[in-house]
Amino acid sequence: MNLISILQKSVAGNSISEEEAYFFMVSIMKGDVSDIILSSFLTSIRMRIETADELVGFVRAMRESCVKPNEKFSFDYLDTCGTGGDEKRSINISTLSALTLGSLGIKIAKHGNRSVSSLCGSSDLLSALDYNVTVSHAEAEKRLLEKGFTFLFAPHWHPSMKFAVETRKQLGFRTVFNILGPMSNPFSPAFQILGVYAPELLPKVMHVLTRLGTKAAIVCNSVDGFDEFSIFADTKYLLYQNGEVSEHLFSPDSLGLESLRDDEIFCKTKEEAVSLSQKILAGEIITGSYAVALNAGAGLFLMGKSTNVKEGYHLALAQLKSGKVLEYFQNLKN
Numbered sequence: 069m070n071l072i073s074i075l076q077k078s079v080a081g082n083s084i085s086e087e088e089a090y091f092f093m094v095s096i097m098k099g100d101v102s103d104i105i106l107s108s109f110l111t112s113i114r115m116r117i118e119t120a121d122e123l124v125g126f127v128r129a130m131r132e133s134c135v136k137p138n139e140k141f142s143f144d145y146l147d148t149c150g151t152g153g154d155e156k157r158s159i160n161i162s163t164l165s166a167l168t169l170g171s172l173g174i175k176i177a178k179h180g181n182r183s184v185s186s187l188c189g190s191s192d193l194l195s196a197l198d199y200n201v202t203v204s205h206a207e208a209e210k211r212l213l214e215k216g217f218t219f220l221f222a223p224h225w226h227p228s229m230k231f232a233v234e235t236r237k238q239l240g241f242r243t244v245f246n247i248l249g250p251m252s253n254p255f256s257p258a259f260q261i262l263g264v265y266a267p268e269l270l271p272k273v274m275h276v277l278t279r280l281g282t283k284a285a286i287v288c289n290s291v292d293g294f295d296e297f298s299i300f301a302d303t304k305y306l307l308y309q310n311g312e313v314s315e316h317l318f319s320p321d322s323l324g325l326e327s328l329r330d331d332e333i334f335c336k337t338k339e340e341a342v343s344l345s346q347k348i349l350a351g352e353i354i355t356g357s358y359a360v361a362l363n364a365g366a367g368l369f370l371m372g373k374s375t376n377v378k379e380g381y382h383l384a385l386a387q388l389k390s391g392k393v394l395e396y397f398q399n400l401k402n
Contacts, residue, residue: 071095075105078112089125097133097228106235110243117268118244120275123251126244127276130252133228137255139209144283145175146367149190149250150263150295152242158333159341159356161296162263163190164348165363168384170217171396172364174371177212179253181222188341191221196342197349199401212255217400225254251276258283261367263295267304274306274313284309286370297362297377299325299355305366318377320362328355351391361385 069091074084084092092109095101101109113122148166166178180190191201201221203211211218223229229245236243247269250262260282264273267289274287288305290298297303303318332355335341348357364387365380374380387393 071101071105075109075112078109078116081112081116083116083119084122084125086121086125086128089122090129091125093126093129094133096232097129099228099231101231103235106232107239110235110239110245113244114241118247118272120272123244123247123272123276124279126248127251127280130226130248131254131256131280134226134252134254135205135224137205137209139213141212141255143175144259144371145177145212145255145257146259146261146371147177147179147250147253147255147257148261148363148367149179149253150261151246151250151265151269152189152295155265156294157335158294158359159335159344159348160188160190160193161356161359161363162261163193164345164356164360165367165384167217167349167397167400168360168364168387168393169367169371170400171393172368172373172383172387173216174367174373175212175216177218177220177253177255177257179220179222179225179250179255181249188335188338190219192338193342193345194219196338197345197397199397211400215400220254222249226252247273251280256281259370260285261363261370262287263297264289265293265295270304270306274308278308278313282308284370286366288366296359297366299323299328299358299362307370322378323358323362323381325358328358330355332356333359348388349394349397351389351394353385353389357385357388361388 074088074092148162150162166176170176182189182191194201201219208218270287277285285308290303292301299320305316307314344356361384362381364384366377368374368380369377
C-alpha cells in the first residue's frame with residue numbers, strides 16, 4: 069500500500085478500507101508519516117464522515133502498537149472513557165463516575181489523557197487532586213490488582229502517539245483520534261461505557277467494540293450534545309449484552325431533578341472544574357453530583373449491579389452523599 073494514494077483517496081472525499089486505515093495508522097505509529105501528510109489526512113477525515121470499517125482498522129493498529137500489560141487479569145473490569153469533543157466545558161463526569169463506581173466495588177481500568185479538546189482532561193483532574201498518573205506500567209497493573217482501580221495515562225501506554233501529538237495540537241480541532249482513544253485502552257476491558265460527541269457515531273463505535281471482543285458495552289450521546297448521559301435532556305444509547313445490540317432512550321425526567329444550576333456543572337476554567345469536583349467527591353450534592361451519579365448508575369446497570377439505569381443512579385447518589393467516594397479516593401492515593 070502507498071500512503072499518498074490512500075491520502076488522495078481520502079482527500080477526494082472517499083472512504084478507505086479497513087486494511088488501508090490499519091496500514092496508515094501503523095505508519096503513523098512508526099513515525100513514517102510526515103506532519104504535512106498527517107495534517108492533510110486528519111483534516112480530510114474531519115471534512116467527511118468516518119466509516120465503521122475505517123475505525124476498526126485504526127483501532128486495531130493502535131491496540132497493536134501500545135504497551136501491553138504483563139498480567140492476565142482474571143476478573144471483569146470497566147472503562148468509562150469518552151471521546152470528549154462535546155465542547156460543553158463541564159466537569160469531568162466520566163472520571164468522577166469511575167471513582168464512584170470503584171467505591172462501589174466495580175473494578176476500573178480508566179484510560180485517559182490530558183485535555184486536548186476538553187476543559188479538564190482526566191489526567192488533569194486526577195493530578196490536581198494529588199493522584200499520581202505517571203506511574204510505571206508495573207505499578208499501574210498492581211493498582212488494578214490490589215486496589216481495584218487504575219489510571220492508564222495514554223502517553224505512557226501509547227508512546228507511538230508522540231508522532232501525532234504536535235500535529236493534533238497545532239490543528240486545534242477534534243480529530244479522529246478523539247474517537248479512537250477511548251477504544252484503544254491497552255488493557256482491552258471487556259466492559260465499557262463510551263460517550264460520543266455526535267449521534268451518528270453511536271452505531272459505528274458500537275461496531276468497533278463488538279468486532280474487537282467487548283463482552284458488554286453502552287455507547288451514548290445525549291440529545292443536548294453531551295458525550296455522557298445528560299441530566300438536562302434525553303440520552304440515546306446503544307446497549308450490547310449477550311451478543312445483541314439494542315437501542316434505548318433515557319429521560320432524566322424520571323429522576324425528578326429540580327433547580328439545576330449551570331454554574332455547578334459548567335466551568336470557565338480548569339480551576340473551577342477541579343473545585344466543583346472536590347465538592348462532589350466530598351459528598352456535597354450539587355448539580356454536577358446528579359450527572360456523576362447518573363453516569364455511574366449506567367455503569368452499575370451494565371455490570372449487573374442494578375436492574376436499570378435509574379436504580380443505579382439512586383445507588384450512586386447515595387454513595388456520593390455518604391462520603392464513601394472521597395474515603396475510597398483517599399485510600400487509592402495512599
